Amino acid sequence: MLNDLALEVFTPQAVSWLRATIGFPALSGFLFILPKAHDNTVSKISYWRQIMMIGFFDPTLPFFLVAWGQQHVNSAIAATLMSLVAIFTLILVVVFVRSEPVTRGKFIVL
Secondary structure (H helix, E strand, O other): OHHHHHHHHOOHHHHHHHHHHHHHHHHHHHHHHOOOHHHHOOOHHHHHHHHHHHHHHHHHHHHHHHHHHHOOOOHHHHHHHHHOHHHHHHHHHHHHOOOOOOOHHHHHHO
8 A cells, every 4th residue: 555655656666766775774784783694605795796686686676566566456456466475486486496395384384
């Protein structure tokens, strides 16, 4: 619903980048609080490159696609489709990742 309100004022790109801009400082703060798990990596540049790739493909790109799609459907349909993401993910894991066993516990957490 808030996404729908934001799309009345901003473009989908702006909504996505504003969400990422708000989330970046909050999540970056955890890097200084958490133990230095990245000290064992080959270089800090490759570590930060990985972090930036995860930051783009995990929250930024999906939020852009949701905001773009929500311009064409109402917020109730968007919320219903977003609630199905976990089920679709589990189905895709079964199809594409043969080494990952699907257990009863994963269905319960779903």
